[in-house]
Amino acid sequence: MVIYDKISHLFYDCENVLDWSKELIDSALWLAKSMAITSVCFAVFVWGLVRFTHWGRQFWAMAQGYLSPKRSIKPLAFFAFIVFLTLLEVRISLIHSNWYNTMYSSLQDLNQEVFWIQMVVFCFIAACAVANSLLMYYAEQRFQINWIEWLNRHFVDKWLANQAYYKTLFSELDNPDQRIQHDIQEYAKRSLSLATGVISSVSSIVSFTILLWGLAGSMTLMGVEIPKMMVFLVFIYVLVATVIAFWLGRPLIGLNFDNEKFNANYRYSLIRLKEYAESIAFYAGEKVEKSRLYQEFDKVIKNMWAIVYRTLKFSGFNLVISQISVVFPLLIQVGRYFAGNIKLGDLMQTMQVFNRLHGNLSYFRNVYDDFAVYKATLDRLTGFDKAIQNAQNAQGIAIETHDTDVVFVDLTVKTPSGGVLIDDLNLTIQQGEHLLIQGKSGSGKTTLLRTVAGLWAWAEGRVVCPNDTLFLSQKPYLPQGRLIDVLHYPHAPTTMSADEMGELLSQVQLGHLVDKLNDEELWTQKLSLGEQQRLAIARVLLHRPSVVFLDEASASMDEGLEDAMYRLLIGLPNTTLISVGHRSTLLKYHKKRLEVLLGGMWQVSKLDKSS
Numbered sequence: 001m002v003i004y005d006k007i008s009h010l011f012y013d014c015e016n017v018l019d020w021s022k023e024l025i026d027s028a029l030w031l032a033k034s035m036a037i038t039s040v041c042f043a044v045f046v047w048g049l050v051r052f053t054h055w056g057r058q059f060w061a062m063a064q065g066y067l068s069p070k071r072s073i074k075p076l077a078f079f080a081f082i083v084f085l086t087l088l089e090v091r092i093s094l095i096h097s098n099w100y101n102t103m104y105s106s107l108q109d110l111n112q113e114v115f116w117i118q119m120v121v122f123c124f125i126a127a128c129a130v131a132n133s134l135l136m137y138y139a140e141q142r143f144q145i146n147w148i149e150w151l152n153r154h155f156v157d158k159w160l161a162n163q164a165y166y167k168t169l170f171s172e173l174d175n176p177d178q179r180i181q182h183d184i185q186e187y188a189k190r191s192l193s194l195a196t197g198v199i200s201s202v203s204s205i206v207s208f209t210i211l212l213w214g215l216a217g218s219m220t221l222m223g224v225e226i227p228k229m230m231v232f233l234v235f236i237y238v239l240v241a242t243v244i245a246f247w248l249g250r251p252l253i254g255l256n257f258d259n260e261k262f263n264a265n266y267r268y269s270l271i272r273l274k275e276y277a278e279s280i281a282f283y284a285g286e287k288v289e290k291s292r293l294y295q296e297f298d299k300v301i302k303n304m305w306a307i308v309y310r311t312l313k314f315s316g317f318n319l320v321i322s323q324i325s326v327v328f329p330l331l332i333q334v335g336r337y338f339a340g341n342i343k344l345g346d347l348m349q350t351m352q353v354f355n356r357l358h359g360n361l362s363y364f365r366n367v368y369d370d371f372a373v374y375k376a377t378l379d380r381l382t383g384f385d386k387a388i389q390n391a392q393n394a395q396g397i398a399i400e401t402h403d404t405d406v407v408f409v410d411l412t413v414k415t416p417s418g419g420v421l422i423d424d425l426n427l428t429i430q431q432g433e434h435l436l437i438q439g440k441s442g443s444g445k446t447t448l449l450r451t452v453a454g455l456w457a458w459a460e461g462r463v464v465c466p467n468d469t470l471f472l473s474q475k476p477y478l479p480q481g482r483l484i485d486v487l488h489y490p491h492a493p494t495t496m497s498a499d500e501m502g503e504l505l506s507q508v509q510l511g512h513l514v515d516k517l518n519d520e521e522l523w524t525q526k527l528s529l530g531e532q533q534r535l536a537i538a539r540v541l542l543h544r545p546s547v548v549f550l551d552e553a554s555a556s557m558d559e560g561l562e563d564a565m566y567r568l569l570i571g572l573p574n575t576t577l578i579s580v581g582h583r584s585t586l587l588k589y590h591k592k593r594l595e596v597l598l599g600g601m602w603q604v605s606k607l608d609k610s611s
Contacts, residue, residue: 038087059191062151062385066147082143085132086200086203088132090207093204099122104348143192152180161392164392172387178264197363205357208353208357209231209357215350216229230333237325237328245314248310255310257375257380259307260376262296266297266300315369318365321362321365328358333346333350395457397454397462399452406466408426409426409462410462412461414458416458422448422600429576429592432573432574433592434591435576435579436594437578437594438596444596445551449578469546470549472540482517482518483518483523488542498517501517502514504538507538508568510538533557544572549578549580550578559585566589591607592604593605593606
């Protein structure tokens with residue numbers, strides 16, 4: 001009963017020291033006003049950035065699709081909730097600052113009862129701060145993950161649309177994989193971090209300036225008494241420091257951009273070494289590869305040291321400024337304390353408020369390093385988006401549809417620099433006919449196939465072709481997954497029985513793979529190039545397209561295998577074959593030959609069985 005009375009008395013005193021009902025009402029009103037003011041000011045701030053700054057336009061180019069209320073109101077509503085939690089953290093900090101004053105004053109007055117009451121009050125403040133911090137972490141992570149998920153789908157869809165992933169190979173775009181996997185995450189995380197950081201800092205600056213204004217006294221400077229001088233000093237102090245810090249940190253933007261680029265290039269060189277390991281080993285090209293790797297790595301290291309030296313200057317200056325700020329308010333207020341004008345609680349609260357205000361004013365200086373990384377990320381993402389857009393705008397000639405025939409009408413194929421490869425080609429390949437395209441290397445044979453596929457933008461004229469086509473290259477593409485998925489690519493597996501699949505593989509002399517149809521392997525490494533080419537022939541037999549384009553698709557087979565594969569292809573009823581190849585053995589499988597000559601010239605001739 002005695003313990004209960006003491007606890008009740010303690011909580012009664014807590015209510016006397018801090019009127020909780022009034023504090024809750026005041027806090028609710030403060031949050032409502034702050035939320036309204038912040039919403040308007042932040043909206044104007046973002047509009048100003050987008051309207052008047054290059055990086056603001058870069059940010060909005062990436063963000064408008066996700067944040068547009070026309071798509072969904074949820075992202076904006078969730079961001080508003082994060083802003084509310086940010087402002088709540090500021091309000092808790094203000095309450096905590098007042099607690100500082102009362103607690104230290106109780107120590108000076110040797111008032112043990114008030115001290116212990118403040119410990120109970122601190123428990124409530126700390127509980128609210130911890131709960132708000134955890135909730136904010138969850139809200140921010142959920143917002144970031146949802147945004148990253150949308151951005152990833154957005155960029156992957158754009159990259160894969162209209163063969164942009166292929167067309168960007170002819171641009172200066174580097175490392176699109178890194179821009180999708182890494183830069184998207186950096187953009188979303190840093191955008192939210194910078195936004196909440198600005199809101200927290202500005203709202204704290206306003207709130208703690210008002211609080212410091214009430215604590216600060218007057219100072220005499222050159223015979224003139226200036227009221228609230230401490231408030232003016234902290235703003236001047238931070239403003240000068242920020243200008244110097246921006247000057248010191250500006251080169252970090254370019255250095256961070258180069259850091260991403262050089263690391264990506266080095267990683268790509270390592271991947272190429274792994275991908276072409278066998279060819280390099282046959283050439284015994286380890287010395288050349290090692291030299292190339294060291295060259296790429298040296299760029300990484302050189303740039304890293306440049307970042308280190310610049311960061312030493314930037315961070316060193318910030319550390320000096322931060323250390324000075326620790327004793328700055330104490331030196332200004334200690335005279336009033338010793339004169340008895342203020343209590344210990346006022347002195348300690350002044351230091352706490354000054355440091356909080358200094359920290360928030362210094363936010364824009366301290367965050368410059370992060371902003372440099374963010375700006376580099378924006379440059380890489382907008383560069384990626386622009387490259388995709390340019391690739392999609394660089395349309396090839398429209399491919400018209402025909403039920404059976406392949407027709408070239410006044411077709412001219414050029415190089416990107418404007419050189420003519422094939423000039424004014426007029427040719428019709430009827431259903432079931434077989435055409436062999438031959439010519440010297442670099443004459444434009446493969447480029448003609450690219451034009452038919454709609455991949456080549458530097459062409460004029462008309463191409464008429466059935467929709468149901470299949471292109472086989474010298475090195476077939478084998479996707480990740482099961483062998484049965486590789487065989488059916490680019491379609492989903494059908495309901496063919498195991499016996500039918502086995503018969504299909506046996507036809508292309510890959511019967512030894514029947515038991516591995518459901519195995520997942522890196523098939524490009526598991527199978528020889530000849531086996532990969534026969535697997536591509538099996539795709540043709542499986543899908544039975546109207547037209548098959550073969551670009552040196554049997555170059556890794558011996559003549560016996562090549563003969564067997566072409567006989568299978570010729571046996572397909574109503575299927576047109578258009579082959580590119582140098583071997584004379586290919587002549588007997590085709591009825592016509594298109595010879596591509598130099599200077600854009602070409603000629604068509606008929607072939608007979610004796611060829």
